[in-house]
Amino acid sequence: MSKIGFIGLGIMGCPMAQHLQAGGHQLFVLKHRSALPQELLDGGAVTCTSAKEVAQKADIIIAIVPDTPQVEQVLFGADGVAAGVSSGKLFIDMSSISPIETKAFAARMNALGCEYLDAPVSGGEVGAKAATLTIMVGGPQTAFDRAKPLFQLMGKNITLVGESNGAGQTCKVANQIIVALNIEAVGEALLFASKAGVDPARVREALMGGFANSKILEVHGERMIKRTFDPGFRIGLHQKDLNIALSGARALGISLPNTANAQELFNACQGHGLGDQDHSAMVRALEIMANHEIK
């Protein structure tokens, strides 16, 4: 039984925290503006009034919040985690944020005697609820070994991508690049077929099982054909992730031309009020340019 602080009880964090509690761990959670989930309180979660207090009372502190500035706030804001940690504690950031900032955050926490893991996830709300998340981890092997039993309560495909902090976030960026570009690939291909007068559903079926096959062709290809763009994973969140990719690319001095294009299509979706639709709705931007809807 570990004492676990859990900061960020959103759509992802709430079921993840429940799995930890169900696994027999004592949770310390942060008082929210909105009401805390009753199941967690009934299960014995202790409410704290600051991230500092969470860090003082728990041995391992997990955060899963929207973006880089929120992680910075949790760690180094007023009454943040950094103010409450002491030697031997472990901070695990399961948010999806900048790999470059992650290195800096980890160095500052290490200087306080606190171990750091970056451990972003993929699999979405469905994976969080089913405890089948993919967890991509960066940080020291010893910290990974310490955290692994907790990861196994929340996910299935758990990889220590590298022993330097940022490796997990870098892997998540790679994941989001591929997913976005594969969505655009399927979108451009099905749009071409549809505009040429060919049934996109038959094209998808003919291509599945061949060299063009992908998880995205299977899942999002069907979404594009059936016009089911309710999320899923929202365009606004994928924009945030591609922003991390593109600002990272600028910092690293590399060129990601198709990632940049995909982000522009997401921007166009926002311009058409589609930011809350599933990221497969990227195809809508291609359709608007083509003045043709896939059918």
Next chain:
Amino acid sequence: MSKIGFIGLGIMGCPMAQHLQAGGHQLFVLKHRSALPQELLDGGAVTCTSAKEVAQKADIIIAIVPDTPQVEQVLFGADGVAAGVSSGKLFIDMSSISPIETKAFAARMNALGCEYLDAPVSGGEVGAKAATLTIMVGGPQTAFDRAKPLFQLMGKNITLVGESNGAGQTCKVANQIIVALNIEAVGEALLFASKAGVDPARVREALMGGFANSKILEVHGERMIKRTFDPGFRIGLHQKDLNIALSGARALGISLPNTANAQELFNACQGHGLGDQDHSAMVRALEIMANHEIK
């Protein structure tokens, strides 16, 4: 037993013709500048001196040649197929060419009483030899039914994509768009990871089985990491296919921004003398821009 004309005994056509002959069919082949494969001659293939003669002697004429102009030459050039066909014959184009030109070719052949199928393949030399090609067919159901026993000798995943000519070629274009863009997706993602100091092999493993997974991540991701760029499918051929996609897009009035980018990367590969390498070597263009090689 059918009388089958087979025009284009190249890397793909030769094993395909052999499977038809092994299936008990009588082949009529075109005299070449280079020597004809001895196995075909030993098996009883009849040599003709023109495509016209092939069309006169065979009931079903199959062609698999490099590009649109070669199909036009085979059909409508001096002593071409069109000069030799009579009512009731069937022409099957298994080349990968323009879907728009295909419609025009089919209309001209239909006017001569000759049925037409466009039936491009994917699966490459390996699929041709193993008779496991994916065959994407456009044309009338009756013609498809007539040709199906022949397709089954050469391939496995055989789909009548649409009953209009050009549907098979359109599906092949969609295939080539997705494959090219998935290659770029994996290339951009692994380059990002490598430049950020993370082992791309571990990233690939972490992402396989998740939402970023694709046939290209599995096969070409490994090629990029192991630096095995011997073909495979040559960049020069994929450029030809993306040219069909982009000129088709212009004719149809649709915009394919990532397909255009991918073609530019292939162009850059040509500029660096990489046109005969496998299409996964598209990542080399990204690497050259980044002044960093994946490792």
